[in-house]
Ligand code: NAD
């Protein structure tokens with residue numbers, strides 16, 4: 001039986017390995033992690049991450065050919081194929097801080113593999129890493145190899161959260177990069193045989209190592225660029241009376257552009273886009289390509305602009321101050337169908353409103369109060385560096401309350417900010433909500449999920465990203 005061990009039981013390692021185990025009953029899969037609580041949760045009835053369909057997959061294979069363990073060295077030494085799916089955060093200090101990828105976790109994983117391996121291994125980069133990382137990893141692994149053969153492959157993951165299981169069952173493509181040597185190509189074929197259990201062969205692409213590594217950064221940069229493009233248009237729509245939904249529909253009808261990923265929003269979030277683009281920018285700078293670096297940097301700049309533009313719109317609409325006003329924040333996760341809050345635009349928006357002394361009441365169906373308070377107290381990029389967790393600031397705690405009910409969150413509020421496109425926000429009883437709020441009652445829809453006309457009929461003043469403005473909002477000072 002082929003044995004797979006995966007280092008890192010996170011959003012990628014957990015679901016990816018669960019699907020491999022489900023689709024490959026002839027393979028034993030063990031997912032290991034340095035965090036005990038995470039492994040305990042994977043072995044319990046409450047998995048550490050919320051992802052539609054994941055529970056069923058895990059329940060079908062756990063204890064048969066899928067295992068979760070903290071006994072890292074044992075399972076690494078027994079494995080034929082080792083996936084490394086550890087976090088690769090943005091560096092917060094030193095050279096390249098704020099841009100470069102911090103490969104501390106990856107490097108320590110590689111050193112440990114080199115130390116405990118007693119037989120030949122295929123080591124698979126599953127984490128998103130800077131192009132040429134495989135070369136560095138190879139050096140670490142082969143430095144003390146004692147005759148053991150290590151083959152490094154790059155097999156970046158393209159799943160999106162909220163649809164991870166669907167994406168893993170039916171991937172647009174699986175990408176495997178390897179050395180162009182006979183041993184390298186043999187390793188590529190071994191990994192290809194794993195995916196061929198359920199992915200059609202013509203969708204399994206094989207490339208050289210550097211193309212595979214760079215394709216992952218490029219794919220995320222292209223995706224994020226589409227969102228920044230439509231968000232840039234949303235500002236112009238508001239200024240001119242055009243409607244961003246109509247514009248993106250018309251633009252997306254061009255088959256060369258396509259309709260997906262053109263929804264204007266308060267900004268993209270998630271653990272990948274910003275981190276991977278900053279990483280790309282840094283690599284371009286290091287390779288003497290400042291023009292290319294600046295080109296991609298704009299994608300992040302527009303995203304930051306969109307978030308601060310939203311905060312400015314809220315404040316300016318409410319008579320230029322939100323001090324001591326209750327603002328209900330509906331949704332905190334970075335997108336629907338996940339409890340993940342990493343780089344969620346809700347953090348920046350809440351911090352902006354808190355800066356203006358608002359009182360915030362937050363409701364998200366999947367995010368706990370602890371998580372929200374931690375997120376609001378953390379410095380930029382610290383979320384992916386568990387050791388740097390900052391203590392909570394008492395001021396922030398007092399100004400923020402978290403509830404498990406949208407009606408409670410909106411009671412007595414002056415305004416509502418919709419930060420996540422949860423389906424349930426479309427069907428709330430907005431008449432009831434309006435009656436319980438201070439007047440004039442505002443809705444700022446950062447995801448274009450509510451029916452703005454219906455809300456206006458109820459009496460709300462409604463702002464929707466990129467849509468023609470209410471008379472009220474038009475009369476307020478221009479938003480920078
Ligand atoms: P995560 O933080 O959820 O999981 C990483 C896990 O690795 C953590 O549980 C951590 O404890 C563990 N870990 C760290 N060092 C370890 C070590 N030496 N040995 C064993 N375990 C170790 O991160 P994630 O979201 O799963 O992302 C992992 C990688 O995949 C990142 O490079 C990310 O960019 C990439 N990626 C993420 C997504 C996504 O949607 N989250 C999608 C594609 C690619």
Ligand code: UDX
Nearest residue numbers: 157158159160161261262263265268269270272334335
């Ligand atoms: C992304 C990539 O899609 C995935 O391929 C990669 O493996 C990891 O990074 P993820 O971050 O999980 O996945 O979710 P995604 O669906 O890409 O959404 C990212 C952010 O963009 C979310 O905040 C989402 O709300 C926002 N978004 C997405 C928009 O604002 N508009 C859109 O049209 C699409």
